Amino acid sequence: MPAVQETVERVKRIDVDQYRYGFETLIESDKAPKGLSEETVKFISQKKNEPDWMLQWRLEAYRRWLTMQEPTWARVDYPKIDFQDLYYYAAPKPKKTVSSLDEIDPEILKTYEKLGIPLREVAMLEGVEPKPGEEDPARRKIAVDAVFDSVSVATTFKAELKKAGVIFMPISEAIREHPELVQKYLGSVVPTSDNFYATLNSAVFSDGSFVYVPPGVRCPMELSTYFRINERNTGQFERTLIIADKGSYVSYLEGCTAPQRDENQLHAAVVELVALDDAEIKYSTVQNWYPGNSEGKGGIYNFVTKRGDCRGANSKISWTQVETGSAITWKYPSCILRGDNSRGEFYSIAISNGYQQVDSGTKMIHLGKNTSSRIISKGIAAGKSQNTYRGLVTAHRKATGARNFTACDSLLIGDKCGAHTVPYIEAKNSSATFEHEATTSKISEDVLFYCIQRGLSQEEAVGLVVNGFVKDVLQQLPMEFAVEAQKLISISLEGSVG
Amino acid sequence: MALLEVKDLKVRVEEREILHGLTLTVNEGEVHAIMGPNGSGKSTLSHVIAGKPGYEVTDGEILFRGEDLLEMSPDERAAKGVFLAFQYPVEIPGVTTMNFLRTALNAQRKARGESELMVPDFLKKVREVSKSLNIPQDMLKRGVNVGFSGGEKKRNEVLQMALFEPSLCILDEMDSGLDIDALRIAADGVNALRSPGRAMVVITHYQRLLNYIVPDVVHVMSRGRVVKSGGKELALELEASGYAQFEDAA
Ligand SMILES: Nc1ncnc2c1ncn2[C@@H]1O[C@H](COP(=O)(O)OP(=O)(O)OP(=O)(O)O)[C@@H](O)[C@H]1O
Ligand SMILES: [Mg+2]
Numbered sequence: 001m002p003a004v005q006e007t008v009e010r011v012k013r014i015d016v017d018q019y020r021y022g023f024e025t026l027i028e029s030d031k032a033p034k035g036l037s038e039e040t041v042k043f044i045s046q047k048k049n050e051p052d053w054m055l056q057w058r059l060e061a062y063r064r065w066l067t068m069q070e071p072t073w074a075r076v077d078y079p080k081i082d083f084q085d086l087y088y089y090a091a092p093k094p095k096k097t098v099s100s101l102d103e104i105d106p107e108i109l110k111t112y113e114k115l116g117i118p119l120r121e122v123a124m125l126e127g128v129e130p131k132p133g134e135e136d137p138a139r140r141k142i143a144v145d146a147v148f149d150s151v152s153v154a155t156t157f158k159a160e161l162k163k164a165g166v167i168f169m170p171i172s173e174a175i176r177e178h179p180e181l182v183q184k185y186l187g188s189v190v191p192t193s194d195n196f197y198a199t200l201n202s203a204v205f206s207d208g209s210f211v212y213v214p215p216g217v218r219c220p221m222e223l224s225t226y227f228r229i230n231e232r233n234t235g236q237f238e239r240t241l242i243i244a245d246k247g248s249y250v251s252y253l254e255g256c257t258a259p260q261r262d263e264n265q266l267h268a269a270v271v272e273l274v275a276l277d278d279a280e281i282k283y284s285t286v287q288n289w290y291p292g293n294s295e296g297k298g299g300i301y302n303f304v305t306k307r308g309d310c311r312g313a314n315s316k317i318s319w320t321q322v323e324t325g326s327a328i329t330w331k332y333p334s335c336i337l338r339g340d341n342s343r344g345e346f347y348s349i350a351i352s353n354g355y356q357q358v359d360s361g362t363k364m365i366h367l368g369k370n371t372s373s374r375i376i377s378k379g380i381a382a383g384k385s386q387n388t389y390r391g392l393v394t395a396h397r398k399a400t401g402a403r404n405f406t407a408c409d410s411l412l413i414g415d416k417c418g419a420h421t422v423p424y425i426e427a428k429n430s431s432a433t434f435e436h437e438a439t440t441s442k443i444s445e446d447v448l449f450y451c452i453q454r455g456l457s458q459e460e461a462v463g464l465v466v467n468g469f470v471k472d473v474l475q476q477l478p479m480e481f482a483v484e485a486q487k488l489i490s491i492s493l494e495g496s497v498g
Numbered sequence: 499m500a501l502l503e504v505k506d507l508k509v510r511v512e513e514r515e516i517l518h519g520l521t522l523t524v525n526e527g528e529v530h531a532i533m534g535p536n537g538s539g540k541s542t543l544s545h546v547i548a549g550k551p552g553y554e555v556t557d558g559e560i561l562f563r564g565e566d567l568l569e570m571s572p573d574e575r576a577a578k579g580v581f582l583a584f585q586y587p588v589e590i591p592g593v594t595t596m597n598f599l600r601t602a603l604n605a606q607r608k609a610r611g612e613s614e615l616m617v618p619d620f621l622k623k624v625r626e627v628s629k630s631l632n633i634p635q636d637m638l639k640r641g642v643n644v645g646f647s648g649g650e651k652k653r654n655e656v657l658q659m660a661l662f663e664p665s666l667c668i669l670d671e672m673d674s675g676l677d678i679d680a681l682r683i684a685a686d687g688v689n690a691l692r693s694p695g696r697a698m699v700v701i702t703h704y705q706r707l708l709n710y711i712v713p714d715v716v717h718v719m720s721r722g723r724v725v726k727s728g729g730k731e732l733a734l735e736l737e738a739s740g741y742a743q744f745e746d747a748a
Pocket of ligand 1: 516535536537538539540541542543552585
C-alpha cells in the first residue's frame with residue numbers, strides 16, 4: 001500500500017476528536033530560560049553562533065517590540081497571551097551540526113515516520129528513489145529542510161542543488177555562510193517594525209529556510225520545508241527568506257504539524273520572498289497545525305506574516321495555501337507589485353471546523369505600471385467555527401493599468417458556523433480595473449443526499465462536495481501535494497455534519 | 499419473498515401527513531408503473547424508500563428482501579441495491595462525472611466487502627454503457643450534471659443505474675424533459691437492465707413511456723395511497739379518462 005494511502009487508512013480509524021498528529025516525541029531538548037528579555041535574545045543568537053550584526057538586528061527588533069501592542073482588528077477571540085510564560089528556544093539534543101541522516105536522533109526520524117503528510121518526505125529524506133518501472137512521472141524529487149521545534153534538523157539534496165547553483169539551507173547556516181545575501185534581503189520585505197508578531201519573530205526567530213536561486217536558473221526540484229512543534233510551552237518562530245534572482249524560477253512547499261496538547265501554543269513565522277526581474281516564485285503551504293479538540297481546548301495560535309516583493313519587472317509571485325489546522329489563524333500572504341508588469345496571485349482554501357477561528361486573506365499592493373493580481377479564495381466553515389476572508393487591493397497613483405480579479409466563495413456546513421468577507425479596495429488612479437465577486441452558500445442537503453443515495457457515506461459526501469468546491473485552488477498545487485491536500489480536506493471535515 | 503414490501507406506510511413532512519397508509523409489493527423481475535396526479539405523493543414514496551432525511555415515518559414498514567429498510571442508512575440501502583433515479587438530479591460543481599461514478603461505485607463495493615474495481619475495468623465498463631446511452635465521453639469529464647441539458651441529466655441517471663447494477667430501480671419521471679429520440683434511447687437502456695433478479699418501479703405521468711418500458715403492474719396513486727392496481731391496460735384507461743374517477747376513491 002502506498003504510504004499516503006496507508007496514512008489515510010490509519011487516520012480514518014482515529015476518532016474525529018483525535019488529531020492524528022497528536023503524539024509527542026520523547027527527546028531531550030535544549031531550552032532557553034522561560035520568558036523574553038534581552039538575555040533570551042542573546043542566548044538564541046549565541047546558540048546559533050551568529051555574527052554581531054545579526055545580534056544587533058535582533059536586539060533592535062526586541063526593543064521595538066517592547067513598544068508595540070498586539071493587534072486586535074482581526075475577527076478572532078482568545079485570552080491574552082503571556083509572553084513571559086513561554087520558551088523562545090528549544091533545540092533537540094544532542095546539539096551538534098548534522099550533516100547526514102545517520103546523525104539525526106532516531107526518535108526524530110520516528111516522529112517523521114508517524115506523521116501523515118511527510119511519510120513521502122521521509123522517503124525523500126532517506127533519499128529513496130522510486131524503483132525503475134515504478135516511477136510515477138508526477139512524482140518529482142523534493143528537497144526537504146526539516147525544522148523541529150526551533151532547529152533545522154536536516155536538509156536533503158544539498159549537493160544536487162549546489163550543482164545547479166541553488167542555495168537551500170537553514171537560515172541559521174546562511175547567516176554564517178552567506179552573510180552578504182542575508183544582510184541584503186532579510187527584513188527588506190517585512191521590516192523589523194512591520195507588526196507585533198513580525199517584530200517578535202525578528203527578535204527571537206531561531207531557524208527556518210533560506211533559498212537563493214541564481215540568475216537564469218530554474219530550480220531543478222521542488223523545495224520543501226517541514227515544520228513541527230514538539231516542546232511544551234514553546235513558541236515556534238521560524239523565518240524563511242527566498243530570493244529568486246533575475247530570470248529564475250523556484251517552487252517551494254511548506255508543511256506543518258504539532259502534537260495534541262491542552263494548552264495553546266504560539267507560532268509566529270515570517271516569510272519573505274523577493275523576485276527580481278523576470279523571476280517567478282511559487283509558494284505553496286499545507287497548514288495542518290493542531291486545531292484544538294472538539295471543545296476548543298488547545299491548538300496552535302498561528303500568527304504569521306508572509307509577504308512577497310515582486311521587485312523586478314515582469315516578476316511573478318504566487319501564493320497557494322491550504323489551511324486546515326490551528327485554533328486561530330491570522331495570516332495574509334501578500335504581494336507588493338513593485339516591478340512594472342509584475343503579477344501576484346493568491347489561491348486559498350481555508351477550512352475551519354470545531355471551534356477554529358480563521359482570519360486570512362491577502363494584500364495586493366500595486367505600485368508598478370501594468371501590474372496584475374488574481375485572488376481566488378475558498379472558505380469552508382463547519383462546526384462552531386468562524387471563517388473570515390480579509391483582503392486589500394490597492395493601486396498607487398503611479399500604478400497605471402493595474403488590474404485585479406478577486407473571487408471569494410464561502411461554503412457553510414451546518415448552522416452554527418460563520419463566514420465573513422471583508423474586502424478593502426482602493427484605487428488611486430483611474431486606469432485601474434478591479435473586479436470583485438463574492439458568494440456565500442450553505443452546503444446543499446439535496447446534493448449530499450444525491451451522493452449518499454449513490455453509496456457514499458455522509459462524510460465522504462461532504463468531502464467530495466467540498467473538494468469540488470475548492471477544485472480551482474487545488475489545481476494550483478504541485479500534483480503530489482494536491483492529492484494529499486484533498487485527503488486532508490476530507491479528514492479535517494470529519495464530524496462536521498450529522 | 500418479495501423484493502420490496504411497503505406495508506401501510508404513513509409518512510409526515512413538516513407535521514403534515516403525505517402518505518396515509520400506502521401498501522405496495524414488488525417481486526424480483528417485475529416492472530411496476532406508478533401513475534397519479536401531481537402532489538399525490540409519488541416522489542415522497544421514492545424518497546422514503548431511498549432514505550432521504552426530513553420524512554417522518556409514523557406507521558407501517560418497508561421490507562427489502564425481508565429486511566427492515568427503515569433501519570438502514572441511505573448509503574447502506576444503496577449498497578444493498580436500492581437505486582433512485584431522481585426527478586430532479588442535482589449538479590455537483592468541480593467533481594467530474596467520471597470521478598463521481600468511480601467514487602460511488604467503489605463506496606458501494608467496499609460496503610459489500612468487494613474489492614475496488616481496477617481502473618481499466620472501470621473505464622471499459624463506463625465506455626460501454628455510455629456508448630449504448632449515446633453519452634459522449636467529454637460529458638463524463640464535466641462536473642456532475644453541471645451545464646447538462648434536462649435530457650442529459652436524465653441519461654446520466656440511467657448511466658449510473660447501468661453501472662451500479664442495483665436490484666431495485668426507482669425511476670422518478672425519467673421521461674420528463676426527454677425528447678422523443680432521447681426517450682427511446684433511455685428506455686432501451688432501462689429495458690436492457692430488465693432481468694429476473696431486478697425489479698423496477700417506474701413513476702410517470704405519461705402512457706407513452708410505458709409503450710417503451712412495458713410494465714407488469716400499473717398502480718394509481720392518489721392523495722397518498724395506492725387506489726387501484728392492474729395490468730398495463732390500466733395506463734391506457736387512465737390516459738383516456740384521467741384521474742377524476744380515482745380522486746373519489748381516495
Ligand atoms: N419538504 C416538503 N415540505 C412540505 N411539503 C412537502 C415536502 N415534500 C413534499 N411535500 C408535499 O407532499 C405532497 C406530495 O409531493 P410529491 O412530490 O411526493 O408529489 P408527486 O406525486 O411526486 O408530484 P409530481 O407528480 O408533481 O412530481 C405535495 O403536496 C407536496 O407539496
Ligand atoms: Mg414527483
